Amino acid sequence: MHPCSSVLHLLLRCMRGCCRHSRSRVPRRLRRHVSYIRLIFKSLYFNSLTNSDVVTDSVLEPVFWMVEVVTRWFGMVFVFLVVALTSSVVFIAYYCLLPLVLHTYSPGWMIWHICYGHWNLVMIVFHYYKATQTPPGYPSKTKTDVPFVSVCKKCIIPKPARSHHCGICKTCILKMDHHCPWLNNCVGHFNHRYFFSFCLFLTLGCMYCSVSGRHLFIDAYNTIDEVSQPPYTYKDRMFYKSVIYMWVLTSTVSVALGALTLWHALLITRGETSIERHINSKEAKRLAKRGRVYRNPFSYGKLNNWKVFFGVEKRSHWLTRVLLPSGHAPYGDGLTWDIYPLKKDMMPV
Template sequence: MALSRALRCCQRIFSWIPVIIISSVVLWSYYAYVFELCFVTLSNHLERVVYLLMFHVCFIMFCWTYWKAIFTPPSTPSKKFHLSYSDKERYEMEERPDVQKQILAEIAKKLPIFTRAQSGAIRFCDRCQVIKPDRCHHCSVCETCILKMDHHCPWVNNCVGFSNYKFFLLFLSYSMIYCVFIASTVFQYFLKFWVGDLPNGPAKFHVLFLLFVALMFFVSLMFLFGYHCWLVAKNRSTLEAFSAPVFQNGPDRNGFNVGLSRNLRQVFGEDKKLWFIPVFTSQGDGHYFPLRTLRESENPLLANEGKWMEDGGSDEESADENGPSVIIRTES
């Protein structure tokens, strides 16, 4: 027991190493750009002021989005998806797998669940003792079920899911802007150092490494950001891109794809002025999502809406804190 706790503690400590590496590189880039480039290398005062102003805007937005991606807790299923004491006792006492599936199916009728396991059964997490909402998955690193889980990212030491997916995308985009700005403004001084127009000194090596590091990170970020832009356009998570969600009629990679405009609004919200600011604006509460192939008239959730909402209480309040709830609407 003590050994297990010690290993878990070591794992938590080591999990911060990627974040420390990124933070160290960013702090060094701040020193190299502000002091070695702007104050030591630049002689034009107007150029120095413009560079410093634009650099700090990029730096602040990068740090803000990175902070939000790291420290925004991933959302977990609400209490409605946990088994009640009687249901849990009935489920655990039953030894026949087919009957257990029937018990879960009966409970799930009251919940807005449309996806199934590969076997066609209701998706249930034995470790969390929770019926999984659509697009919810168990993270073995966080040791809990995450709403609309995309992946566990070591570079932010956090699960990327419903609560912070927008922040993760903004972090990638502002990281690219940060790298592009540094590379574009440093390049001319890199050439001057290279041909000997500027004197040798410590600033020369900082400028050289600034360009190489910025270009290296930009290339890697460009592919990752492009991949996630494609995922957002298709309304898929990374997990769904590798394994299509299963519905009652079978697997469908485009099951949650409701059109580019609505896909974007699900992640970034209705107010376009807030799309590029790291504040939570995503639609819904992460427990259910519009379906592409389901019409409103055929939606069983509308028939059970009273059951779903009648004992909402605290869950409704928590949904309001996380963002506006969304009514399931679909396009044929």
């Protein structure tokens, strides 16, 4: 008998044994998961091809499964947090800061704050809505003429270049970057631009609130103990506490989200996704040992990578498609990719 056939036979026997043994002790809803976990550990003893990578993946499989389940079920909670926290900052800006701006700022500064603040808010809301509601893109399950580089072991369908399987969405994603719990959606070919633009404009909005409200925060922080005493009213206390809350929240988010935005900007400049960054790094090290240089086949040059990412085809698109809300489709269909080993101007402007 072939060794692989014997191993498969033993695994099937273990699965049947685990299922029969668990019926009497484990609730029906957990039987499948318990049997699967037992099968993983038992397979370590019967697999003659076991190595450190197989053992590590098998031991961590329950952890990966738990993370996927938690992320899937708590996706709406994360979305609610984004909406609630953003709405609270907007409410404070309108209720506390806008009247102060109208009474103390000069007309020029007042117009600038109102125009910039509302433009930034529109860009945040538009791109977050589009990022959550736009499907990232999925490989075709019926077409057979689409070029593919491998077959997904979980979906059992051909995988086009740059597509990867998402364990949370339970399907393959075109040009997958990552699964974002704050969007409750995967970031892929058709909503990658919306995700990055949301991160960018939310960072700019938080920096704007943090910088413009710095002096108010210092005054509120220095007088927070005094406002708890008369003659300060409840409205005064809530005003100072709201200013402190807004400044701390926006400053924290601007630092954390700003670092994430810079990281994705670097990836876009290189023509990579988060997943491809790890793949390309390993491939570069492998070829370096052979004295060869690895070049990313999907990088068209730094400027062209940004043009392709934002869909900029002429100069006016930097305004209409980047600085203003735009729902235009991304470059390409996500199934096939043009490979340019040399840097050339794909989209002259």
